[in-house]
Structure formats: structure tokens, C-alpha cells
Amino acid sequence: MDLILMLEDGTIFEGSSFGSANEVIGEIVFNTGMTGYQEILTDPSYYGQVVTMTYPLIGNYGINKFDYESSKPHVKGLIVREYCKYPSNFRCDKKISEYLEKYEIPGLYGIDTRKLTKILREKGTMRGIITQKEKFDFQANMDQLLTYEIKNAVESVTAREKTVYGDGKKHIALLDYGVKRNIIRELNKRGYQVTVFPADADLSDICQCHPDGIMLSNGPGDPKECKVQIENIRQFMGVYPIFAICLGHQLMALANNGDTEKLKYGHRGCNHPVKDIEKDRTFITSQNHGYTIVSDSIDLTEMEITHININDNTVEGVKFKHLPIFTVQFHPEACPGPQDTGYLFDQFGQMMDDFKKGAYDAKK
DSSP: OEEEEEETTSOEEEEEEEEBOOOEEEEEEEEOOSSOHHHHHTOGGGTTEEEEESSSEEOTTOBOSSOOSSSSOOOSEEEESEEOSSOOOTTOOBOHHHHHHHTTOEEEESSOHHHHHHHHHHHOOEEEEEEEGGGOOHHHHHHHHHHOOOOSHHHHHSOSSOEEEOOOSEEEEEEOSSOOHHHHHHHHHTTEEEEEEOTTOOHHHHHTTOOSEEEEOOOOSOGGGOHHHHHHHHHHBTTBOEEEETHHHHHHHHTTTOOEEEEEEEEEEEEEEEEETTTTEEEEEEEEEEEEEOGGGSOTTTEEEEEEETTTOOEEEEEESSSSEEEESSBTTOSSSOOTTTHHHHHHHHHHHHHHTTHHHHHO
16 A cells, blocks of 8 residues: 655655554654664654664564563554565564554555655654555645644553562662663563552652662653653652663753753664763663753752763763762663663662662762
8 A cells, every 4th residue: 555654844755555554643753773673663762753764674583572672562653665574583473564553553665764864864853644645635634743742651651550570689669651671671680679660659659669779761752741750759869779761861850950852853773872981981872762951951069971972962871979869861771772881780789789888878
């Protein structure tokens, strides 16, 4: 079936359908990863977005039962140059087209994804609509596009009830703003029990499980919309050690009178260079976000910047000088992407040990 992608600036692309042929409106973004499309499809941080893969061939290893980052896909649509009709991999359970069709997600292929990516880089992320060619109506579609907004993103993807994963020597309370499963796996792998809480859990909820530390997860949407979460984070500070990733990193800044802003086209992919200032070393990281902390809004009397994005100098990590809290914008759990920064989970473990020994009381 022939499909059309129309951007809010009026640009039109014509291609073909794989997966569902449903009409969808979403924020059009691009991901520069060569692999990892299954993890991308199931990453809750993509809620409300249509993902364009810049690598030209997608679907060649199919979909398997091991690489899900959540229980279902969260993208609104997928755009590729060419999709593989006949995948070949020993773990393959189904074709990507079958997976998209099952969840009624449209796939569009056969368009010039390089041209689309250049438009998004030059003009910034835009809203777009994927619709069937025979139903295309320029003005009606434009009216729909201009009123579309991503709302209630975190509330739409968070866990509905508390759930415990694994057991071990330390107990982590994880606030689910749209958590990827590999964050939980990385904590379990280090011998930590993880209790996942809904995004609106407050200090009284957390205290009931007597954790050794708190993890603030990744997630979708504009961080400034998360007013309940920001207020709750203020309650957690100083009570437990905190490690925050991606959206959690942004919310921690907002909870401390910092500011965030939307990036022109975001950071999405497995190849983003980030410098760890303390180690004086650059790591290749996995990223998926459209917002960043405004560097000038950080209170340098209370916090210090620990990581910087090499490409655009945006803030990729901070830590508090007198409290057991540190944050990163990128994904140390990877999946997809390099696992170079997995050491941060070990750093979190050391922080919890130091907190128990009273190290941070001494720093006050």
C-alpha cells in the first residue's frame, strides 16, 4: 500500500507500507544507530514519536524474545529506507513487519531517509503525519498536525503497581518514568534487589521498602510537565543516595532550581561521544532524548558538571558536592549501544556504601 509522510512545513514524502497502514501523527525524530531497532521500538522514551532510522537496511535479524526493553512498542511509527522482508538470525521469532502489524504501528519504507534527516537537522524536529495516499488531504492533515502535542507522556508509560525484581545485598527503589528493562538487569546483575515504583510514588511510599538507594529512570516527554515528580524528588534528596538517568537527570536539575530546554533535533543513537571530566576520558554512549539541562542554570556552589557532550557541549552529567546524588543524560545500561559507561552502576554501589558509613554526614 502507498503511504505519504507529510511534515508540518509542508514537505511530502511518498513511500510504501510495511506493518500496519494506520494513520498516525507524531513527532518525527531520527536515530543514528546501525542496529538495535527492537530496543528502540520498545523504549518508552519514544512515546508519541515516529522514528526514522538513518541506517538504510532495517529488519535483517528480525524480532526476538530477548531484546525487548518493555512489554510493548511505544513508537507511533517507523520510517526506514529499506526493510528486510526475509530476516536471518538464529534468535529470530518474527519479522519486523509482523511485529508492527500486531501492534497496529505503521511502517513506511522506500523514502529518502537521508533527505528527511537533513531536513530535521536543518529545521529541527517537526510533527508529521503518515497516511494512506488515497486518503491524503493536504489542508485537513495540516490542521491536524498543527494542533498535535505530546501530553501526559510519563503517566502513559509508567508502571501501574509496585513490582519487585530479583534479590540481593542491596535494595534499590526505582522510580519508573519510562524505564528500560536493561537498567533493572544491570542492577540485578550486580546483586541488587530492585523494587519498581509508579512515577508518582512519594517519600512515604519509598520508605516502606527501606531501600539503600533510589534510581530515577529515563522517560519520555517534556520534563517541565512532571511537576509531581519534581516535588517528590525534593523529598528524596539527602534521605537516600540517588542515581538519575536521562529524564531523571533533567528532573533532578529542575528540582534544584535549574532549567531545561528543547534541543533542535535531539540526541538519539548509539554513537554519541561524552567526556567524563574526572577521568579525562571520552566514552561512546547510547542516547535518546530531546531536552537538555541549561548549563548556566546549574548552581555550581552545590553541584559540579561531570560529563560533557563532545559534539555540542551540552551537559551530560552532574553530581552534588555535599549530597549522595549524581546524574547522567546518556544511557549507561546501553541496549542498544556500547556498554563503556556501565562503571556508573558500580559507582552508585560505592556511593551507597559510603552513605551507610556516614561519609556524606562528614561532608556537610
